[in-house]
Amino acid sequence: MTLIKSISGIRGTIGGEPGEGLSPIDTVKFSAAYGTWLQRRHNAKNLTVVIGRDARISGPIVNSLVIGTLRSLGIKVLDAGLSTTPTVEMAVGFEKAHGGIILTASHNPKEWNALKLLNEKGEFISGVEGAEVLRIAEAEEFDFAHVDKLGKLKKIETALEQHIQAILKLPYVDTESIKKANFHIVVDAVNSSGGIAVPMLLGSLGVENVTCIHCEPTGEFAHNPEPLPAHLTDLSETILSEKADLGITVDPDVDRLAMVCEDGTMFGEEYTLVAVADYVLSQKGGSTVSNLSSTRALRDVTEKHGHEYFASAVGEVNVVEKMKAVNAVIGGEGNGGVILPELHYGRDALVGIAIFLTQLAKTGKKISELRDSYPKYTISKNKIQLTPEINVDNVLLEMAKRYSKNEVDSTDGVKIYFEKEWVHLRKSNTEPIIRIYSESQNETQANSLAEKIMNEIKGII
Numbered sequence: 001m002t003l004i005k006s007i008s009g010i011r012g013t014i015g016g017e018p019g020e021g022l023s024p025i026d027t028v029k030f031s032a033a034y035g036t037w038l039q040r041r042h043n044a045k046n047l048t049v050v051i052g053r054d055a056r057i058s059g060p061i062v063n064s065l066v067i068g069t070l071r072s073l074g075i076k077v078l079d080a081g082l083s084t085t086p087t088v089e090m091a092v093g094f095e096k097a098h099g100g101i102i103l104t105a106s107h108n109p110k111e112w113n114a115l116k117l118l119n120e121k122g123e124f125i126s127g128v129e130g131a132e133v134l135r136i137a138e139a140e141e142f143d144f145a146h147v148d149k150l151g152k153l154k155k156i157e158t159a160l161e162q163h164i165q166a167i168l169k170l171p172y173v174d175t176e177s178i179k180k181a182n183f184h185i186v187v188d189a190v191n192s193s194g195g196i197a198v199p200m201l202l203g204s205l206g207v208e209n210v211t212c213i214h215c216e217p218t219g220e221f222a223h224n225p226e227p228l229p230a231h232l233t234d235l236s237e238t239i240l241s242e243k244a245d246l247g248i249t250v251d252p253d254v255d256r257l258a259m260v261c262e263d264g265t266m267f268g269e270e271y272t273l274v275a276v277a278d279y280v281l282s283q284k285g286g287s288t289v290s291n292l293s294s295t296r297a298l299r300d301v302t303e304k305h306g307h308e309y310f311a312s313a314v315g316e317v318n319v320v321e322k323m324k325a326v327n328a329v330i331g332g333e334g335n336g337g338v339i340l341p342e343l344h345y346g347r348d349a350l351v352g353i354a355i356f357l358t359q360l361a362k363t364g365k366k367i368s369e370l371r372d373s374y375p376k377y378t379i380s381k382n383k384i385q386l387t388p389e390i391n392v393d394n395v396l397l398e399m400a401k402r403y404s405k406n407e408v409d410s411t412d413g414v415k416i417y418f419e420k421e422w423v424h425l426r427k428s429n430t431e432p433i434i435r436i437y438s439e440s441q442n443e444t445q446a447n448s449l450a451e452k453i454m455n456e457i458k459g460i461i
Contacts, residue, residue, distance in 0.1 A: 005030075005134055011105055011114035014058045022058075022113055024065055031069035031101070032144075033137035034117055037129070038099050039073065042120075045149070048076045050091045050118075052083030052159070053103035054252040055192040055217035058113045062103050066115065067153060074145035076152045080159045082193045082217055084254035085116065086348035090166065091159040092122035093344070104253035107226035110219060123345050124317050160197055163350065164204050166343060172280055173354045174362065179206030181361035184244040186211045186260075188235040190225045191218050192252035194349070201350050205357060211242050227251055227258040227336060229266045236264035246360070246367045250349045256336040257349035259356065261368040269336035270295040274374055276338050276352050277330045279359035281305040286329030289322045291315070292415045293379075293424050293437045294334030300375045313412035314426065320345045334379075377420075380446035382436040383428075384454060390461055392427040392434060398460050399425060399453075416453075421445070423453050 003012035003021055010030045012022030019026065038047055049070055053059040059082075067077045078095055080088055085102045092100040098120050105112035117125050117133065125133070136142075145151070167173060185207055189195035195215030202210050213234055214222040224231040227249045235247045239260055246267075247260035259267035267275075274297045277288050281302065288302045291314045299309040312322035316333065323331040323341060332339045337347035340355075360367060386392065396414045407417040413426035413435075423438040434457065438450040 005137075006130065009114055009116045009130070011108070011112065013111045014113060015111075022062070024061075027062055027065045027115070028069045029137050029140070030115060030133075031066045032073065032142045033133050034099070034101065034115070035070045035073040035075050036136050036142055037133045038075070041129075042098055045074045045145070046076070047074075047098040048078060048095065050078045050080060050088055050095055050097045050100040050156070050159075051103070052080035052085075052088035052091070052100070053193075054084075054254075055082055055195075055219040056103075056105070056113050056252065057110060057219040059103055059219065062113050062115075066101060066103065071151035071153060072144045073142070074149045074151050076154070078154050078156045080156050082196060083159060084163075084193055084197050084350070086255055086344065086346050086350060087160050087163045087197070089118060089122040089346040089348075090163050090344050091156065092118055092120065094159065094162050095156065102253065106253050107251045107256065109225065110221050121345070123320060126317060160200065164201050167201070167351050167354050168204060170340075170342060170351070170354070172283055172358060173205075174358045175204075175206050177361040178357045181357075182209070183207055183246065183357065183361075184209040184211070184242065186213065186235060186238045186242060186244045186247040187215060188213050188232065188238075188247065188249040189215045189217075190221050190223065190249070190252055191216055192221070192225070192254075193217055194250040194252070194254045197254055197350060198248060198250060198353065201353060205354060207357070211238060211244060213238055221252070225252050227256055227269060232258070232260060232266070235260050240264045248353060251336075254349045255347035257338065257352040257356075258336045259367060261371060262366055263368055265368065267367060267371050270334040270377075270379065271297065271371060271374060272336040272352060272356070273330075273332040273334065273338050274298050274301055275359065275370065276355045277301060278305075278374070279355055280330045280340070281307060284329055287326045289319055289326065289328045289331035291319055291333050292409060292412050293426075294332075295377050295379060296420065296422060296439055297375045297377055311409060311411065311415070316347060318412070376441060377439050378441070378443045378446045379437060379439045380443065380450045382438075382450050382454060383433045384436065384457055384461075386432040386434060386461075388432065395434070395457060395460050396425055396427070399457065402456070418449070421449055423449055425453070425457075
């Protein structure tokens, strides 16, 4: 059993003893800490928090525990039920709530669940704020309400509809063009809440021919829920058998988006953000942001439009922070995460779908043709196992010195640029390893660059 307490929330497997997995006791303790932190942040007892969850089997139980705990603190709870991460983020704003909790372990298998914590803006709390929540939990600094002061519970039914309507109002979404294109789309929602959200969005966009696979929100994931090529064979086969125009897949909480082409090949989740950003930049100028481990193609596309690209440390909170600092018009991560500030500062697969389909409809291209219009890069992901006595920081510092004549970014580990190639070295926060991500114009070159750097690191060690 596994329990991971971090600044971004609490995540663990269901079952086991308290402190070893995401037990009811751990769920209550962490929920109480978050509620207490909110009360202190706003210097008030009469607060409102939005709760939503994906379709995991453990969801109803965890949902009841979290709601009961918050109400026991005197906090009013708005329960969005089966929902998506971006929908809950937006619902915090719609409802003028003081915070929100999303119950989802994202792309982790079904035995996992997690509490992801939001502030009053519907954005993930910062590292400093998360650390304070952890401290409150450890100290058990809770003050539960008197029976006459318990928080109320209200079900909210319109959050997803409000989310979709906000997407439809964006200047980058053209429902008429999408409807005229008469797309036949296959959707794989890995039997989670995307099975509700994605078809609803497509219907609102005017897409009438939709084939759904794995769209029953049972929480019994039909395959590994991470939207990687190896897990999307059912989607590819259905596209071919149905002669569909494209396939769409999302992870269980609908903040990551990947597409599959009409010939059953992968569009590539690294290119989800690239394609959506390309269209946004064609309509509105401005800078872009992705994390240091994302494809260079976003930088190429941004510079093609005459604008500046910026890189952030890995992690959605860091991407958002950088986007705000440079006033980026769009950003995200290479895992299929699209962040459009005009809607909200959170990864949102639904807005990614709407903009991507608008672009595809307006260009008149097949999805494979659109993919082939972008710079072609391949990322190789590797790691080196370390022993406890190795000083990883010194190893990374030595690599930065060796390549000081190159462009080197030390924002998060060490990223070294070689014309159209790069390698990113990061130490893991959870394992004794160095992660080595390299990118080049094909798999062979990316692997060769990674091997070269790994041999140098091993020599230093």
